[in-house]
Amino acid sequence: MTPILKILIIILLNISFCKSSLTNQLTLSDTLPKNMPILKKIIWGNNGVFRKSFINPESRMKELKIRRNMLQLHQRLALLTMGTLAYQYHTGNEMVNNPQKYNELKNLHMKLGYISFTTYMGAAGLSIFAPPGMKYTQKKLTSNKIHRYLAFIHFTGMAIQPWLGYQTSVAGIEGRFDDREKLLKMHETVGGITLTSYFLAFITTLFK
Amino acid sequence: MYYFFIIFLANFIFCNNWTIDTSYSFINYEGSHPFHTWNGETNDIDFNINCEKEECQMSVSTKLESFDSNNDSRDSNMLYYTESLLFPFVEIKTEFFKFNGQFNQTISTIGKLTFHGISIDLPLNIKLIEVNEDYWGECHFDIKLTEFKVERPILLMMKISDTIKISTKLKLIRNE
Numbered sequence: 001m002t003p004i005l006k007i008l009i010i011i012l013l014n015i016s017f018c019k020s021s022l023t024n025q026l027t028l029s030d031t032l033p034k035n036m037p038i039l040k041k042i043i044w045g046n047n048g049v050f051r052k053s054f055i056n057p058e059s060r061m062k063e064l065k066i067r068r069n070m071l072q073l074h075q076r077l078a079l080l081t082m083g084t085l086a087y088q089y090h091t092g093n094e095m096v097n098n099p100q101k102y103n104e105l106k107n108l109h110m111k112l113g114y115i116s117f118t119t120y121m122g123a124a125g126l127s128i129f130a131p132p133g134m135k136y137t138q139k140k141l142t143s144n145k146i147h148r149y150l151a152f153i154h155f156t157g158m159a160i161q162p163w164l165g166y167q168t169s170v171a172g173i174e175g176r177f178d179d180r181e182k183l184l185k186m187h188e189t190v191g192g193i194t195l196t197s198y199f200l201a202f203i204t205t206l207f208k
Numbered sequence: 209m210y211y212f213f214i215i216f217l218a219n220f221i222f223c224n225n226w227t228i229d230t231s232y233s234f235i236n237y238e239g240s241h242p243f244h245t246w247n248g249e250t251n252d253i254d255f256n257i258n259c260e261k262e263e264c265q266m267s268v269s270t271k272l273e274s275f276d277s278n279n280d281s282r283d284s285n286m287l288y289y290t291e292s293l294l295f296p297f298v299e300i301k302t303e304f305f306k307f308n309g310q311f312n313q314t315i316s317t318i319g320k321l322t323f324h325g326i327s328i329d330l331p332l333n334i335k336l337i338e339v340n341e342d343y344w345g346e347c348h349f350d351i352k353l354t355e356f357k358v359e360r361p362i363l364l365m366m367k368i369s370d371t372i373k374i375s376t377k378l379k380l381i382r383n384e
Contacts, residue, residue: 031293064288071285075364133284134292135273144281205363206244207279 031060033136040132063131070130077123081116082202088112089195096188106169113162120158124151143207150201157194164190225383228255232379235270240369248277248286255378264307268376269299289361290324298323302332311338324356343380350374 032046043050044063050056057063091109095102139145164187171180236249252274257266272292277283287293298321305317319332328351335346352370353360360367 061293064293068285068288071281072362079364133281134287135280135283137276137278137280137283139278142278142280144279147281 031134033132033134035136035138036132037136039128043129044132057131064134067131067133070126074123074126074130077119077126078202081119081123082198084112084116084119085195085198088116089191092188092191096184110165113165117158117162124155124158127151143204146207147201147204150197150204153197154194154201157190157197161187161190161194225259226255226257227381227383228253229379229381234377235268235275236375237275238373238375240371241363242366243364246277246279246282248275248283250274250276253378259307262306262308263304265302265304267299267301268378269297271296272298285361289359295323295325300330300332302334305334307336311336311343321351323351324358326356328355343382345376345378345380347376348374 032044036045040048042048045051057066088109091105091112095105095109137144164183168180168183168187171177171183230251230253233253233255234249234251235253236247238245238247240246250270252270254269255267257264259265272287272290273296275283275286277286300319300321302317302319305315307315313336315334315336317332317334318329320327321330330349330351332347332349335344337344337346350371350373353372354370360370362368
């Protein structure tokens with residue numbers, strides 16, 4: 001080893017010990033978070049389903065822009081869903097508490113159900129299928145994780161509510177009153193849990 | 209002997225008299241929205257001070273990616289809007305200021321803040337505090353996102369505030 005080379009190594013070592021920051025040249029795949037949720041990995045991972053399809057934007061910058069637009073639309077649809085769900089919950093309660101209003105509100109309640117289900121699933125799809133963000137935390141409890149955990153609850157509720165509503169209505173038409181009472185109670189309970197968890201999930205977006 | 213001299217020289221050139229303890233030091237930003245405020249913080253700080261006699265110049269930089277606001281979606285959003293793939297670092301470098309090793313004083317200087325690929329000069333008041341033989345440097349200032357050409361993120365159809373409050377507290381360690 002020549003003395004010049006030795007000096008160069010010493011200087012390089014000094015620089016590396018004094019300066020902690022190193023500039024890295026990042027490739028596109030480097031910018032994909034390693035710890036992204038499993039669903040995102042399946043859809044948008046390096047070998048994800050969308051990567052091999054025409055949907056792949058082939059640029060992380062474009063991908064992030066698409067993500068931004070999808071999540072903006074997710075927020076708008078989610079707000080619309082919350083309003084519709086609250087109104088639908090109110091009409092459902094009116095139908096139970098004032099049986100004379102049942103026939104008057106039945107159609108409205110059902111139509112609101114179609115709207116809320118469509119907007120809800122649209123909002124959920126936009127969040128689920130959006131390209132991955134730039135960072136996913138290792139922490140177990142953050143406001144965003146609570147938002148996601150609550151989504152499991154209200155998604156389940158939203159998936160079974162139309163079936164419960166339909167079965168309740170059919171049981172009433174067919175004169176199976178005991179079944180109707182049980183189904184109505186379940187429909188009411190699931191509706192309450194769904195709306196509450198949905199509202200709480202909305203509140204978590206405003207946490208510090 | 210010759211090599212020792214080179215090592216000493218290299219240390220003298222590339223190292224400083226002051227470093228920071230990153231476990232106690234932080235850079236914090238506070239953003240606000242009509243519905244709430246939030247903070248993002250980092251301890252991953254690169255600190256440098258170069259002094260010639262009593263004239264010092266200081267630089268502080270960090271990776272945008274290292275800021276944690278306790279909400280990864282919000283952090284991702286911040287990284288998107290600040291285009292951190294293109295501009296991953298934020299740095300402030302002061303002009304030369306007088307520092308004679310004395311603490312419990314405020315130093316006024318100008319700092320060139322480089323963020324989102326744009327450099328802007330900002331007036332800075334750096335408080336130097338000594339508490340129980342611990343040395344601290346504190347600095348608070350505001351920046352405007354629009355001045356750095358950063359698009360303001362939207363939450364629930366409302367833009368966040370243009371002003372971001374920056375607070376920095378560094379625990380300084382004197383290298384003997």
